[in-house]
Amino acid sequence: MLLLEGRVQHYEWGGFAFIPALLGRKGKARKPHAEYWLGSHPNAPAIARGESGRVPLIEIAPDLPYLLKVLDAREMLSIQAHPSQALARRGFAAENAAGIPISAPTRNYKDANHKPEVHVALTPFWMLNGFRPWPQIVNILEGVPEFRPLRSARTLKALVRRILTLPEPARMLRPLLARLRSESAPSRKDPAFWVLRAAQIFPDAAQDRGLFFLYLLNLVVLQPGEGTYQPAGVLHAYLEGSTVELMANSDNVLRAGLTSKHVDTGELLRAISYAAEAPPILKGESAGRGIRVYRTPSTEFELTRIHLSPSAARRRVALGPVILLLTEGEARIGGIPLHRGQAVFARDEAYSIEAGPSKVEIFEASVPAP
Numbered sequence: 001m002l003l004l005e006g007r008v009q010h011y012e013w014g015g016f017a018f019i020p021a022l023l024g025r026k027g028k029a030r031k032p033h034a035e036y037w038l039g040s041h042p043n044a045p046a047i048a049r050g051e052s053g054r055v056p057l058i059e060i061a062p063d064l065p066y067l068l069k070v071l072d073a074r075e076m077l078s079i080q081a082h083p084s085q086a087l088a089r090r091g092f093a094a095e096n097a098a099g100i101p102i103s104a105p106t107r108n109y110k111d112a113n114h115k116p117e118v119h120v121a122l123t124p125f126w127m128l129n130g131f132r133p134w135p136q137i138v139n140i141l142e143g144v145p146e147f148r149p150l151r152s153a154r155t156l157k158a159l160v161r162r163i164l165t166l167p168e169p170a171r172m173l174r175p176l177l178a179r180l181r182s183e184s185a186p187s188r189k190d191p192a193f194w195v196l197r198a199a200q201i202f203p204d205a206a207q208d209r210g211l212f213f214l215y216l217l218n219l220v221v222l223q224p225g226e227g228t229y230q231p232a233g234v235l236h237a238y239l240e241g242s243t244v245e246l247m248a249n250s251d252n253v254l255r256a257g258l259t260s261k262h263v264d265t266g267e268l269l270r271a272i273s274y275a276a277e278a279p280p281i282l283k284g285e286s287a288g289r290g291i292r293v294y295r296t297p298s299t300e301f302e303l304t305r306i307h308l309s310p311s312a313a314r315r316r317v318a319l320g321p322v323i324l325l326l327t328e329g330e331a332r333i334g335g336i337p338l339h340r341g342q343a344v345f346a347r348d349e350a351y352s353i354e355a356g357p358s359k360v361e362i363f364e365a366s367v368p369a370p
């Protein structure tokens, strides 16, 4: 059992309070704190602290197949899909062969891996996840007068292709923004709320195809303890709130909009899944008192939430590499005293969790049993 120090990512869209408070840092942060990474990804490898000093986790666990994050979105993130394993392998090799540097802004594939994700909300969490059922999309196209030219699309695939290849999206989006600004303020449950917020964040919002997707994708609010899974191809965006996220160890993102970064329409059309249904909300399956497992088809990771009453104790066994992050209370894990925001790494060992004087919440990242 080793104490683990993660790394903060200061992306623009991050909040100023949630992650600093989680990590016990006093005062208001000056830079946005978007993500806290606990993993061995070379962009921000965690540091393990043992008897022999500080060692990058990547040296202890070079085979770690997942990356655990805390994410705090003050502003919305881009609308994105992650590639399948086959697409990532092919795309990475093709971009290498074409001599595109890994750091080039036009580069789609940073590695050859897919990047399915599961996450569980820590606060009420607003997001987009997958296409709405087609009848809902038809209703929306009829209810938004500026989208009239899109109504001739007969299938979701045709509609998406149409949107992504529109020569001048501003011809629809500029009048849409003008109308929404003249109307009374919409609620968060209305896509118009997020369209207006996007227009505050992105100066070129009237050119941004992401605004269409704010209407076409399921708008979801998760309560703490609820989550979603994003398999390859499912368009999604995190809009607002804090969450614990676990994903395959990859950085491969294909963006569709709400971004100043590179959008590769051709590659995106190859990657998108056109399944259209209400998003499955994960509530976790009970695996013992206070323990919920958020099962997914992924073979790389499994996310478990553990709740303990004050002064309660549990025995657990780490099979393979396990990261435990304390998100509430104080506890001794494997004898190491931890406060909120601290984490440990364990591998193939039995250990105890002993709760302190208040209730405890822990998120555990592990590799699912085969």
Ligand SMILES: [Zn+2]
Pocket: 080, 082, 117, 230, 236
């Ligand atoms: Zn994603």
